[in-house]
Amino acid sequence: MVTESSLCSKILQKSSTWRKIRNNIWTMGISDEQILQERGIDAYQYLLFQRYLIGLLAIMSVNAILLILPINIYSNSGMCCNPSLFFFGFLK
Numbered sequence: 001m002v003t004e005s006s007l008c009s010k011i012l013q014k015s016s017t018w019r020k021i022r023n024n025i026w027t028m029g030i031s032d033e034q035i036l037q038e039r040g041i042d043a044y045q046y047l048l049f050q051r052y053l054i055g056l057l058a059i060m061s062v063n064a065i066l067l068i069l070p071i072n073i074y075s076n077s078g079m080c081c082n083p084s085l086f087f088f089g090f091l092k
Contacts, residue, residue, distance in 0.1 A: 019032075032044060035047060
């Protein structure tokens with residue numbers, strides 16, 4: 001039977017320098033070890049899930065702003081004939 005302490009020790013063995021730096025940025029100085037010891041494996045897994053969601057949101061936001069938004073603005077009707085619309089000329 002796998003106990004919670006053996007699970008925690010296996011997770012903590014995989015730490016590296018990059019992981020320590022990332023943890024200090026993401027959790028404002030609270031290490032994964034402290035979360036596991038004080039709040040348990042459930043809290044650690046939940047916070048890890050939240051970290052992945054934030055990363056996914058950041059990647060998708062950059063993708064939308066840099067790729068999809070200019071294509072959407074440029075492909076509007078009349079855009080190819082009046083390029084000033086691309087530079088918010090329609091606000092005049």
